[in-house]
Amino acid sequence: MRAAAEALNIHPSTVSRYVSDRYIQTEAGVMPLKRMFSTGYETDTGGSISSEEVKRKIAALIQNETRALSDQKLTELLGHEGIPISRRTVAKYREQLHIPESRIRERQYT
Numbered sequence: 001m002r003a004a005a006e007a008l009n010i011h012p013s014t015v016s017r018y019v020s021d022r023y024i025q026t027e028a029g030v031m032p033l034k035r036m037f038s039t040g041y042e043t044d045t046g047g048s049i050s051s052e053e054v055k056r057k058i059a060a061l062i063q064n065e066t067r068a069l070s071d072q073k074l075t076e077l078l079g080h081e082g083i084p085i086s087r088r089t090v091a092k093y094r095e096q097l098h099i100p101e102s103r104i105r106e107r108q109y110t
Contacts, residue, residue, distance in 0.1 A: 001015045001016055001019075001037045004037070015037075016034075019032075019033040019034045019036075019037065020034060022034075024036065038050045038051065038052065039051045040053075041054065041083055041084065041085060042084075043082040043083055043084075044082035044083075044084065045082050049083060051093070054078070054083060054085065054093065055093045055096065055097060057078065057081070057083070058074055058078075058090060058093055058094060058097065058099075059097055059099070061074055061077060061078075062074075062094070062099055062105070065105075066109070067106070067109055068102040068103070068105040068106040068109060069102060070102045071087045071090045071091045071094065071101070071102070072087050074090045074094075075087045075090050078090070
C-alpha cells in the first residue's frame with residue numbers, strides 16, 4: 001500500500017480506506033481488494049519480509065522444537081533473525097496457523 005500511495009502521491013491511509021470493503025474479480029474468483037496488498041515488516045538490515053513469510057518462520061520454529069517454545073521465546077528468536085515483531089503478533093499468527101499455545105504443545109513432549 002505504501003508503494004501504491006507513493007506512486008499516486010497520496011497518504012497510505014487513503015489507499016487503505018479505498019481498498020477496504022471493495023472486491024476484485026479474478027480468474028481465481030472474487031476476493032477482497034485488500035488481499036492484493038501484502039503486509040510486512042522492515043528487518044533490522046533494512047530489507048523487508050512479508051507477514052506470510054513470518055508465519056512460515058513461526059511454523060518452522062514450532063515444527064522443529066524439542067520443547068514447546070512460548071510466544072515470548074518465538075519473539076526473541078525472530079528478533080535474533082532481525083525481524084522486529086511483538087509477542088501479541090506472534091500469538092495472533094500462531095492462532096491463525098491453528099497451532100495451540102505452548103502449555104498445550106508441551107504435553108506432547110512429556
